[in-house]
Amino acid sequence: FQPPFPPYDPTDKSGFSYETVLKRWPVILTAIVDQLHRENHDLHSTLGSLEEGTRTEDNARIEAKIVEGKGIIEKVGKLKYEMARDYVMEPIPMDGEAHVDLYNSELEKLAQDSKNTWFKAPWLYAECYLYRLLRSYFVQTTHWKDYDPFHAQKLDVFTKSGPSIYGIATIMHELESEKEALEADPSKLKVLFQEMIQMCLWGNATDLSLLTHISLAEIERLQSVGKEMQAARKEFILRDDQEKAWDHLMTVKDGRVDFVLDNAGFELFTDLVFADFLVTYTPLFTSLSSPKLIPWFVSDVTPPDFSETIKYLSDPSLFLSKPIQGDSSGQSSSTTEEGGRQGHLQKLVDRLRRYVEEEVFLLSVPSGTGLGGGLTGTTSSTSAAAAVASTTAPAHSSLAEFWTAHVPYWDMETHDRQLWEFLRKSDLVVFKGDLNYRKLTGDVSWPSWTPFEEALGPLAGSFPLLSLRTNKADVAVGLDKDVLEKVEEKDGKWRVNGK
Numbered sequence: 001f002q003p004p005f006p007p008y009d010p011t012d013k014s015g016f017s018y019e020t021v022l023k024r025w026p027v028i029l030t031a032i033v034d035q036l037h038r039e040n041h042d043l044h045s046t047l048g049s050l051e052e053g054t055r056t057e058d059n060a061r062i063e064a065k066i067v068e069g070k071g072i073i074e075k076v077g078k079l080k081y082e083m084a085r086d087y088v089m090e091p092i093p094m095d096g097e098a099h100v101d102l103y104n105s106e107l108e109k110l111a112q113d114s115k116n117t118w119f120k121a122p123w124l125y126a127e128c129y130l131y132r133l134l135r136s137y138f139v140q141t142t143h144w145k146d147y148d149p150f151h152a153q154k155l156d157v158f159t160k161s162g163p164s165i166y167g168i169a170t171i172m173h174e175l176e177s178e179k180e181a182l183e184a185d186p187s188k189l190k191v192l193f194q195e196m197i198q199m200c201l202w203g204n205a206t207d208l209s210l211l212t213h214i215s216l217a218e219i220e221r222l223q224s225v226g227k228e229m230q231a232a233r234k235e236f237i238l239r240d241d242q243e244k245a246w247d248h249l250m251t252v253k254d255g256r257v258d259f260v261l262d263n264a265g266f267e268l269f270t271d272l273v274f275a276d277f278l279v280t281y282t283p284l285f286t287s288l289s290s291p292k293l294i295p296w297f298v299s300d301v302t303p304p305d306f307s308e309t310i311k312y313l314s315d316p317s318l319f320l321s322k323p324i325q326g327d328s329s330g331q332s333s334s335t336t337e338e339g340g341r342q343g344h345l346q347k348l349v350d351r352l353r354r355y356v357e358e359e360v361f362l363l364s365v366p367s368g369t370g371l372g373g374g375l376t377g378t379t380s381s382t383s384a385a386a387a388v389a390s391t392t393a394p395a396h397s398s399l400a401e402f403w404t405a406h407v408p409y410w411d412m413e414t415h416d417r418q419l420w421e422f423l424r425k426s427d428l429v430v431f432k433g434d435l436n437y438r439k440l441t442g443d444v445s446w447p448s449w450t451p452f453e454e455a456l457g458p459l460a461g462s463f464p465l466l467s468l469r470t471n472k473a474d475v476a477v478g479l480d481k482d483v484l485e486k487v488e489e490k491d492g493k494w495r496v497n498g499k
């Protein structure tokens with residue numbers, strides 16, 4: 001599909017893509033180099049602690065790993081140098097992983113227009129290419145094949161989300177006792193649906209103060225003040241189709257919801273809670289999630305991140321240093337309350353785990369590749385994901401691989417017919433985050449009042465979809481002209497500042 005507008009690229013120095021290539025990517029590359037230096041330093045220490053004359057096999061393996069680590073550091077350093085100087089982007093090496101030809105043939109096309117350099121290539125292509133190229137550095141080694149250079153960062157953010165995680169678990173616990181009343185009255189459920197959507201949309205930034213104790217009385221209060229509350233939030237929501245989404249859900253029977261996941265950690269936790277809400281309280285009964293099969297855009301969920309999230313939630317002492325503090329009043333809670341909140345989380349996680357085991361929740365990863373549990377960070381992880389992999393619909397790897405191609409979603413049918421057919425059977429596909437939105441709209445400079453359906457190109461009408469996105473890139477469509485005028489007036493950075 002050829003859209004009538006050009007893609008965003010860094011030749012426009014006022015766009016976010018220019019700032020990204022100039023400033024943000026170098027920082028990301030530097031963080032990878034630092035991380036590898038730390039790993040190599042630790043390996044050196046391990047070597048030092050091995051008794052001389054013994055463990056020669058381990059010695060040799062660690063030494064070889066250090067050498068390979070240095071090799072990757074050099075490559076990343078060279079990449080950073082070349083990027084800053086607008087060098088030609090090299091073809092992705094034949095590393096045995098997906099999409100080498102796809103990326104390289106696009107690169108050849110760009111070369112014909114002299115757009116195959118870092119400051120000239122379309123932003124969406126170049127950013128996807130960057131993460132795929134980085135992957136090739138690791139996968140071509142023996143000892144770093146499955147290494148995720150962003151794992152430590154992802155884990156660090158997750159460990160800081162304790163208070164919000166406990167808060168949400170308590171809400172879900174309180175909902176349970178109201179299940180019958182909720183099911184009997186769809187208007188009450190709708191209020192909760194809207195809260196869940198907000199939670200899922202804002203991820204870390206969600207305003208949980210409104211949600212700390214949900215009783216039936218509280219829900220009724222929310223119903224009566226709901227309109228005002230939604231109106232207050234509307235200031236930050238430029239396009240809001242919650243009503244349509246709810247009306248659509250109410251027409252579904254025994255359905256399936258698909259999540260095209262975005263970030264790991266707290267955001268993944270909110271996605272799981274939203275999925276839990278949908279399968280528990282609405283006619284949707286299965287939830288299928290698509291992670292990324294390779295480390296991607298720093299924080300995206302990989303299959304090991306998925307398993308690790310469930311594992312860590314089951315044993316919060318592993319990651320929540322001060323698990324019970326941090327209610328919105330800032331006071332620490334009593335011991336009974338602590339026990340209660342831990343119990344709530346345990347119950348929630350038991351249910352999530354059971355949904356995974358019973359395949360109510362499925363992770364869309366190719367079977368037989370071992371990828372479900374193969375990719376690790378500094379710590380190894382068990383794999384709930386791998387456990388469900390073999391039962392996940394068709395065993396064709398493209399079902400998961402498409403998400404790490406650079407291809408706009410309007411070409412999904414031609415590039416990955418099997419995935420497209422598969423999603424056509426979904427009752428709702430929820431696309432999380434900014435990158436998915438960029439791919440849905442092709443990351444081209446549509447006028448912002450272009451209808452969303454038009455910006456979807458040939459994907460429109462393929463399946464019901466909901467995009468939950470906070471703005472972190474220039475592209476934005478589906479806006480009323482008066483909304484656009486107001487936001488332009490108020491906040492010159494609205495397209496990219498995530499607010």
Ligand code: F6P
Nearest residue numbers: 262263297433434435436472473
């Ligand atoms: O901040 C910009 C950015 O890195 C974009 O390049 C990318 O689209 C986005 O963030 C990733 O955000 P998300 O995790 O919401 O997809």
Ligand code: MG
Nearest residue numbers: 262263297300
């Ligand atoms: Mg992301």
